Amino acid sequence: MINSQLYKxxxxxxxDKFAVVGIQIIFEILMARILSxxxxxxxxxxxxxxxxxxVFIDNGFGxxxxxxxxxxxxxxxxxxxxxxxxxxLIYIILFLSAPYLSxxxxxxxxxxxxxxxxxxxxxxxxxxxxxxxxIIIDFKSQAKFSFLAVVISGIIGxxxxxxxxxxxxxxxxxxxxxxxxxxxxxxxxxxxPQYRFSKKSFLELFNYxxxxxxxxxxxxxxxxxxxxxxxxxxxTRALGIYTKSYQFTIFPVTVFTGIIQRVFFPYLVKxxxxxxxxYHHNNRxxxxxxxxxxxxxxxxxLFSNFLIRFVLSDSWTSMTIPFNIxxxxxxxxxxxxxxxxxxxxxxxxxxxxxxxxxxxVVGVSILIICYRYGLIGICFGILIQFMIxxxxxxxxxxxxxxxxFLKTLxxxxxxxxxxxxxxxxKYFLDFIEDGFxxxxxVFLFVCFTYxxxxxxLYKNQISNIYAKIIKKIKI
Numbered sequence: 001m002i003n004s005q006l007y008k009x010x011x012x013x014x015x016d017k018f019a020v021v022g023i024q025i026i027f028e029i030l031m032a033r034i035l036s037x038x039x040x041x042x043x044x045x046x047x048x049x050x051x052x053x054x055v056f057i058d059n060g061f062g063x064x065x066x067x068x069x070x071x072x073x074x075x076x077x078x079x080x081x082x083x084x085x086x087x088x089l090i091y092i093i094l095f096l097s098a099p100y101l102s103x104x105x106x107x108x109x110x111x112x113x114x115x116x117x118x119x120x121x122x123x124x125x126x127x128x129x130x131x132x133x134x135i136i137i138d139f140k141s142q143a144k145f146s147f148l149a150v151v152i153s154g155i156i157g158x159x160x161x162x163x164x165x166x167x168x169x170x171x172x173x174x175x176x177x178x179x180x181x182x183x184x185x186x187x188x189x190x191x192x193p194q195y196r197f198s199k200k201s202f203l204e205l206f207n208y209x210x211x212x213x214x215x216x217x218x219x220x221x222x223x224x225x226x227x228x229x230x231x232x233x234x235x236t237r238a239l240g241i242y243t244k245s246y247q248f249t250i251f252p253v254t255v256f257t258g259i260i261q262r263v264f265f266p267y268l269v270k271x272x273x274x275x276x277x278x279y280h281h282n283n284r285x286x287x288x289x290x291x292x293x294x295x296x297x298x299x300x301x302l303f304s305n306f307l308i309r310f311v312l313s314d315s316w317t318s319m320t321i322p323f324n325i326x327x328x329x330x331x332x333x334x335x336x337x338x339x340x341x342x343x344x345x346x347x348x349x350x351x352x353x354x355x356x357x358x359x360x361v362v363g364v365s366i367l368i369i370c371y372r373y374g375l376i377g378i379c380f381g382i383l384i385q386f387m388i389x390x391x392x393x394x395x396x397x398x399x400x401x402x403x404x405f406l407k408t409l410x411x412x413x414x415x416x417x418x419x420x421x422x423x424x425x426k427y428f429l430d431f432i433e434d435g436f437x438x439x440x441x442v443f444l445f446v447c448f449t450y451x452x453x454x455x456x457l458y459k460n461q462i463s464n465i466y467a468k469i470i471k472k473i474k475i
Contacts, residue, residue: 021251023150032244035167035169035170036240037236037316038236038237038240039240040239040244041238041239041240042112042240043167043240044227044240045107045227046109046112046113047227048227048228049101050116050117050120051220052217052221053094053120054120054220055217056213056217057090057123057124061127061128061131061205061206062128062130062134063208063212064204064208065128065205067208067344068208073194074194074196075198075204076131076132078197078198078205079127080128082205084125087120087123087124090120091120094120095114095117098110104232116171119177119179122178122181122182126182129191132191145181149176150177153172153173153176153180156172156173157170157172157176160173208347208349210349211349212349214353215349215352218356218360219356221360225364225367229371230242230378234375241318241319241322242322242375244319245319245322246326249323249330250329250333253330254333257333257334275402278345279398279401279403282338282341283407286338289338290414293331294331294414294450295446295447295450297327297418298425299447300327301327301328302442304323322375325376325380325382329386329387330386331415332389332390335393335411336389336390339397340356342397343396348400351396351400355396358392359389362389362392366381370384391409421446421450421453424445425446425449428441428442428445
């Protein structure tokens with residue numbers, strides 16, 4: 001059973017992320033109806049730079065502090081100053097390299113990079129504050145701070161967008177989010193680092209976090225290489241469509257995964273010596289995530305063309321196919337992250353780094369084959385990469401814990417069932433004439449079919465849950 005602290009952590013983590021993402025999506029929709037795919041293409045170029053440099057700000061010290069059970073105030077202070085110094089160095093490098101990045105992309109984005117880079121400085125001061133809250137599984141505070149910061153920065157971005165500032169509206173929104181997050185953390189957490197930097201503490205944290213940092217750098221390059229190639233060899237419109245498709249598919253699922261991962265990492269650390277329990281928990285939550293996402297993704301893909309036209313306008317209809325392909329790939333992303341989480345829990349960060357390198361070498365090889373086919377080719381490449389990454393990470397997790405690898409892959413049966421449900425539902429969607437009833441009937445069919453499938457597979461568990469609910473009602 002999940003204890004009360006973990007349950008509260010999950011609830012508030014979910015409120016934090018879903019509320020924040022929900023508000024962000026609303027602002028994204030409103031701004032996408034004002035701004036063009038070309039402007040989002042330029043923002044895509046900037047986000048590549050920002051997301052890559054952010055890796056050095058996080059630097060693995062946050063995870064090291066969570067893992068270390070006998071952490072001290074000296075450890076927190078050392079980690080804080082390390083992140084702050086890294087933030088300053090990264091911004092200086094970014095500021096000086098901006099003209100060269102402009103030449104690479106063949107777009108005049110020098111000033112944009114130099115301004116949006118201010119967010120890196122601000123985020124470098126926030127990392128350890130968020131880590132302190134994560135260690136005590138206090139996501140209620142993070143939920144409040146993040147929600148307020150997103151609302152305020154979103155309003156700022158929307159105002160500038162309506163005033164015709166174009167790409168600057170997105171830049172100001174990005175900086176505002178980092179700034180207000182920091183302000184709320186400083187005001188409410190009431191913590192300030194000691195005036196000490198410990199070499200011993202730095203080395204201890206670095207020994208654990210360095211492999212995570214290297215892995216994060218590799219992952220950042222890997223994730224952003226698609227945007228780099230699109231920005232370099234294709235139009236800003238293609239990059240804009242990819243950026244927006246990513247924001248509405250992979251990004252929300254990374255947030256959903258973060259809800260689970262950031263709560264379960266500190267929670268599962270206590271099972272780091274009990275491989276049986278750790279393996280059981282990991283498989284259990286992977287399966288739970290998978291079956292939750294399946295019906296949601298099936299319904300969204302079936303109605304994606306209508307949703308994109310209705311929500312974003314007709315100028316975005318060309319993102320339907322990329323959107324659908326990326327949406328399917330998101331099924332595997334949470335499973336990959338949870339598998340990689342196991343290596344951190346048991347302290348095998350060198351194995352974490354090895355698996356990260358291996359999966360990314362495979363991924364880049366696939367990308368080299370697919371990128372020549374344009375935006376659609378890259379999206380299919382991402383889907384294939386995610387499926388292979390899941391298989392590879394599952395193998396090494398099972399091997400590290402001394403468990404059965406094939407048993408872990410049994411989850412893929414659900415993917416086969418979902419594919420069957422999708423194609424049958426697609427047939428009905430194409431067969432029925434246009435109108436409200438077309439969507440209503442297909443929606444009910446998908447929900448009903450998944451309900452029957454899950455009931456057959458989990459009849460006993462559902463019966464037990466139902467019995468407990470009835471018992472509580474009677475009491």
